[in-house]
Amino acid sequence: MAEQLNTGRLRHFLSELSALVSRADGDEALILSDGADLLRELVAVDDWLPAASAQGRPQGYQQHLLYCDPQERFSVVSFVWGPGQETPVHDHTVWGLVGQLRGSERSIGYELRDGRMAPTDNEVLKTGEVVAVSPRVGDIHKVSNAEIDRDSISIHVYGANIGAVRRHVFAPDGTESTFISGYSNATLPNIWGMAG
Numbered sequence: 001m002a003e004q005l006n007t008g009r010l011r012h013f014l015s016e017l018s019a020l021v022s023r024a025d026g027d028e029a030l031i032l033s034d035g036a037d038l039l040r041e042l043v044a045v046d047d048w049l050p051a052a053s054a055q056g057r058p059q060g061y062q063q064h065l066l067y068c069d070p071q072e073r074f075s076v077v078s079f080v081w082g083p084g085q086e087t088p089v090h091d092h093t094v095w096g097l098v099g100q101l102r103g104s105e106r107s108i109g110y111e112l113r114d115g116r117m118a119p120t121d122n123e124v125l126k127t128g129e130v131v132a133v134s135p136r137v138g139d140i141h142k143v144s145n146a147e148i149d150r151d152s153i154s155i156h157v158y159g160a161n162i163g164a165v166r167r168h169v170f171a172p173d174g175t176e177s178t179f180i181s182g183y184s185n186a187t188l189p190n191i192w193g194m195a196g
Contacts, residue, residue, distance in 0.1 A: 007191040009048040013038055014067055014076065014191075017157065021073050028095050028159075032132045035097050035157060040130045043099035043155055049078060050189040054102075056080040056151050061087065062184040065163060067191070072161040077183070079143075081105060081152045086144030089117055089170040090179075095134040095159040100125045103145065103152025107131070110140045112174045125154070134159075140170065 016038050024030040042048075053064040062080040069075065081103070089110050098107075104127065109120040120138070124146050125131055133139055145152045156162070163183045168176040 005050060006045075006047045009042065009045065010066070010191050013042045017074060017076075018069060021069070028134060028136060031159070032095060032097065032134065032137070036130045036132060039097050039099040039155065039157060040128070043101045043130070044128055046101055049101065049153070049155075050191075052185070053078045053189055054080060054151075054153055056082045056085075057184075058082060061085045061145075063163070063181060064185045065183040066155075066189060068161050072164075073159065075158050075161050075163070077156045077158070077162060079154045079156055081143075081145035081147075081154075083145055083148055083150065087142055089140060089142045091135075091139045091168050091170075092133055092158065092162070093135065093139070093160075093165060093167055094162070095132070095136075096162075097130055097132055097157045098125065099130040099155045099157075100127050101153045101155050102127060103147045103150060105152050105154055106144050106146040108142045109138055110142065110170065112170075115174055117170050117172055117174055 020031060020034050053066060056062055064078045066076045066078055104124050106124050108122050110117045111120050163181050166178055166180055169179055170176050
């Protein structure tokens with residue numbers, strides 16, 4: 001039996017976000033503010049994410065591309081975190097929004113201080129909540145699943161094709177290494193042909 005999803009919810013989000021990015025014309029503050037409202041509306045109801053985009057793996061968190069704007073002005077990604085899974089300390093280099101769809105995740109912010117990476121904050125994002133990241137508002141953090149016995153899923157929106165962006169991971173001494181994350185999935189979900 002085919003998976004019954006409300007893919008119209010994701011299509012509406014993508015349409016509204018595309019219009020916002022066009023209207024904002026590079027105004028990051030407007031994108032983060034109004035985009036957070038759009039993402040909060042999307043993650044408030046959990047009936048639209050395809051099962052393939054909610055699959056985790058024991059060897060590490062998964063980054064499933066849901067959509068990339070044809071001009072690469074933004075991308076939408078589902079992150080699936082198994083218990084105990086975490087990222088290294090890393091940056092994004094572009095604006096981003098994170099909305100918690102299932103479970104919860106911990107984000108520890110960092111900054112370079114006295115030649116070392118020092119934590120600046122420690123937040124837990126709960127289901128339905130949205131936070132922003134960017135070089136302007138805080139861009140370096142480490143993320144982990146805050147649940148000890150189940151997967152957590154967050155929906156990330158970035159101001160670029162994030163899987164192709166050259167970014168950085170940071171050692172405790174502040175040494176940075178370059179990486180390009182790519183994506184865990186080889187195909188995009190068909191959000192256009194399903195019921196909803």
